[in-house]
Amino acid sequence: MIQLDVDPELLRQTDEQRQLRDVLREFLAQTCGPEEVREQSAGPRGFDRSLWDRLAGEIGVHGLALPEEYGGAGGSFRELAVALEETGRVLCPAPLLSSVVLAAHALLASGDRRACERWLPGIATGTLTATVAGFLHSGTVVAERGPDGWLLRGEADFVPDGEGADLLLVAARAPDGPRLFACESDAGGVDRTPRRLLDPTRRQALLRFRGAPAVPVGDAGEAPGVVEGVLDAGRTGLTAEQLGGCAHALDALLEFVVQRTQFGRQIGSFQAVKHRLADLLVEVEAARSASTYAALCLADPDAGEPRVAAGAAAVVCSAAYRRAVAEYVQFHGGIGFTWEHPAHLYVRRARADEALFGTSDDHRLRLAGFLGLVGDRSQVVDRAASHPEH
Template identity: 65%
Template sequence: MHPRHPEIDPHLLSETEEQRELRTVLRDFFTEVSGPEDARKHQATPRGYDGTVWARLAGEIGVHGLAIPEEFGGSGYTFAELAVALEESGRTLYCAPLLPTVVLAAHALLYSGDRQACERYLPRIADGTLTATVAGFHEDAPAAGPEAGVQAEHGATGWVLRGAADFVLDGAGADVILVRAETPDGTRLFACEPTTVTCVRTPRRVLDETRRQALVEFRGAPAALVGGSGEVTAALDAGRAALAAEQVGGSGHALDATVEFVGQRRQFGRPIGSFQAVKHRLADVLVALEAARSASAYATACAALASPQLPVAASAAAAVCSETFRLATAEYVQLHGGIGFTWEHPAHLYVRRARSSEVLFGTADQNRTRLAELIGLAPRSAA
């Protein structure tokens, strides 16, 4: 379904006029509907986000269908437009499940090549009426006890799933879960529409409560086979590229908010932003942010074109953008002084998002190791 391109045109690393207009619309939208107070408010709700805003984002702006082909109910744009949306959502810590639904699940379906599954689920993802996620995609995911891992077996009426997957994004609420499961013939991809009878979903207490995760236990859950073996790695690399864009957005907010504060906060009769030590620290964040933007832009271009360079670009972006987000949020707290350490200030929410994001698809060190293997600087691991 995705054409292969051997090289990336440098022009694709710059935003088009249409993408800039989309960014303006989205920044206004997210500023209106999402922010620290909204994140705190929705933490106490069953789904963790505002369903009305989710529907508006899909219906009024069409974010959910940006990277979905028109034949499956989307608008037929590319991952580049979706990355703009993810970056802007990251600036305001938008807490709805864009990453698991619109990126991971949607791209797992597209990469699977299963037209029937795409026709069944993608139109509802595009119009915002279906949430979805993936499970079992990480071989090195935290164990869910002695029954960790998911197995698929033939039941009386078709395939059924047994086992467990832990720390599944939006696992407690997603309408559909795409599951990587072991079968007698090897690893395959399945679509499961969970019910309370055959699927037990237990929310996990996690550091970043704006991005919910859950333990999902499959107890003979009916499932449908999707495609062949399923291009799980490609979907994860799309997730890495998407998360990198989101981290760039969060880092940008942290820097902008800190620059604004140090320009207003005064000590010894002058703004603290005029002190050389403060300038140096903020300059370091800016340099790191520009590097992250470049890494994210390249990963986005590779994802948009389904380039064979996507694994390299995605792992590089994951490492660079994770460390930039960590640095930016650390300075966000430190340079706000005492107030930056309080529960009332939004800085800690960005710190939580940064710390949880940097381990979501492998740590910076793990992605560097993978990158070294991909480009031949280190032997490939046995896995």
């Protein structure tokens, strides 16, 4: 179902969501500034374990969208999106997107109650970090039956937070069809090679499986549907992070233009500056609407088609983030181009996010298919390029 008319009241923030945002913003302001982000990203884990534990224990971020029967709070993706927006605002390098969105959603979507009971409580409490392999990029992982169970062989590249994840949910080819498998880090048989990336705050790794013991999750042949659903959840979660980055850039600009003076005046009083900031505000608010609607559709499919909303939000939020970080750097002049200033961290994150779950052209092509538009690839891309606002 493609919903065109949406009640604006459904997109409003609830009191509980507003309180969650206030608590998270205050907490992250004290624990996750630019210097902390640099230090955590460069550490052996890529994130601060104590911060991770506090997010789970003191605020309950990890279990926000997980059912109560698996140790979660029983909320919806709307609440989780608020948390992702706030962590995206400060570029918190914790593996929330991989563990709490991708891996947790894969377990829930599999319908495998035993697997959910075994691993979701650990994800909810933060004692278990997890990720998915062979989802974002097609891998060459093959599952075969060994004397004591299933074994995985092959490679999966650019696995988010794959270097240190305790649990790997792997999409693999099995004799009875594509399947999803769970592989625990202490089982052995997996070589992990970190990739050097543009964005140091979101680590990825190449995984090589050498007869790694694994447990099947869900039924045979259902993996493609699970993968597609997980990717749409990932796209929706990513747009919330992008929205947070946009909001930070805009707030930083507003603070800067009232402090910086030229010719005896605040530069924020110049009409050209006002116009640029107003244009950016419009883009950020469009991104907010698109991301919020995508989260609503994921929480309640009756509100609209989740895959359509996720694709549209990915296009809008990627463009808004690109514009926001460009203005972030340019308004700050010479200091904005230095490594000492945090702007470059947001530029890196914005550029990397644009390709994490597919480029804007990829999303437009998928949307064209969902909407029943017929035409070859070049025609769709040309149309999308000539109308970027769509």
